[in-house]
Amino acid sequence: MITGIGPEKIWAVIPAAGTGSRMMEALKQPEYDDIRRMLGQPQKKQFIHLGDKELLVYTLEAFQNCPSVSGIVLVTGKEDLTHCKDLVASNDLDKVKKIIPGGSRRQESVLIGLSSLPKDCTMAVIHDGARPFIDIDIIEKTIEAAARSGGAIAAVPVKDTIKIVSRGKVESTPDRSRLYSAQTPQAFRYPDILEGYRHAAVMGDFRCTDDAQVMEKYMDTDIEIVEGSYENIKITTPDDLKMADQILRSRQRLEESRA
Numbered sequence: 001m002i003t004g005i006g007p008e009k010i011w012a013v014i015p016a017a018g019t020g021s022r023m024m025e026a027l028k029q030p031e032y033d034d035i036r037r038m039l040g041q042p043q044k045k046q047f048i049h050l051g052d053k054e055l056l057v058y059t060l061e062a063f064q065n066c067p068s069v070s071g072i073v074l075v076t077g078k079e080d081l082t083h084c085k086d087l088v089a090s091n092d093l094d095k096v097k098k099i100i101p102g103g104s105r106r107q108e109s110v111l112i113g114l115s116s117l118p119k120d121c122t123m124a125v126i127h128d129g130a131r132p133f134i135d136i137d138i139i140e141k142t143i144e145a146a147a148r149s150g151g152a153i154a155a156v157p158v159k160d161t162i163k164i165v166s167r168g169k170v171e172s173t174p175d176r177s178r179l180y181s182a183q184t185p186q187a188f189r190y191p192d193i194l195e196g197y198r199h200a201a202v203m204g205d206f207r208c209t210d211d212a213q214v215m216e217k218y219m220d221t222d223i224e225i226v227e228g229s230y231e232n233i234k235i236t237t238p239d240d241l242k243m244a245d246q247i248l249r250s251r252q253r254l255e256e257s258r259a
Contacts, residue, residue, distance in 0.1 A: 011123075013072075013073050016059075016129025017075055035241055074098070075109045076100075126186050130235045148224065149222045152188075153183070154184060186210065
């Protein structure tokens with residue numbers, strides 16, 4: 001737990017209102033017949049079972065067990081409110097204080113979640129509901145860095161060479177040593193991230209692909225990089241599900257070896 005900011009003032013916002021359209025569309029392809037049979041009835045990615053739990057439960061449990069976080073706001077689809085309430089109750093996730101309907105885009109859902117936080121909140125930690133393998137240690141380190149700088153995000157160095165492409169042709173190759181893949185959690189002083197999101201909404205700008213981009217465009221905030229994890233994947237495609245199954249099995253074997 002960090003010092004200097006009481007746990008009662010650090011809240012997590014978990015956007016999980018996505019429809020999973022990319023996943024659903026990809027599952028129509030013949031090469032994913034095995035995954036489609038395994039899943040059975042089509043469902044949104046955040047409610048897909050991994051092992052004995054739904055994907056979203058793993059995400060919520062990480063923040064439930066994080067000492068520095070005392071409150072969680074879950075932002076989901078309007079049609080999924082009842083299911084999420086049952087999910088939270090059946091898994092004893094008592095830090096989830098609010099379950100509210102989000103918007104049609106992630107940025108809208110995050111703004112709705114931020115706007116619902118209590119007035120005495122000093123820091124907001126935002127994490128994608130579809131990133132189930134986040135470690136508590138990374139959450140804590142991101143909060144600590146944000147307490148120092150005003151903002152912090154989990155990220156990992158890119159492994160591949162990146163090309164800037166225009167009209168199907170390579171334009172340039174940026175220095176890979178300066179490139180990171182942004183992940184969540186992303187933590188910011190609450191008044192700043194709320195102001196940044198509200199400013200973007202007033203400008204009609206809903207093109208930001210993560211929370212740090214909102215702050216880069218609309219607020220003068222230093223954003224620290226915290227070392228993330230290559231296992232902290234966002235489940236978006238059927239291939240991600242295969243990788244998630246491998247990560248889960250690896251973690252289970254590790255736990256068994258320690259027992």
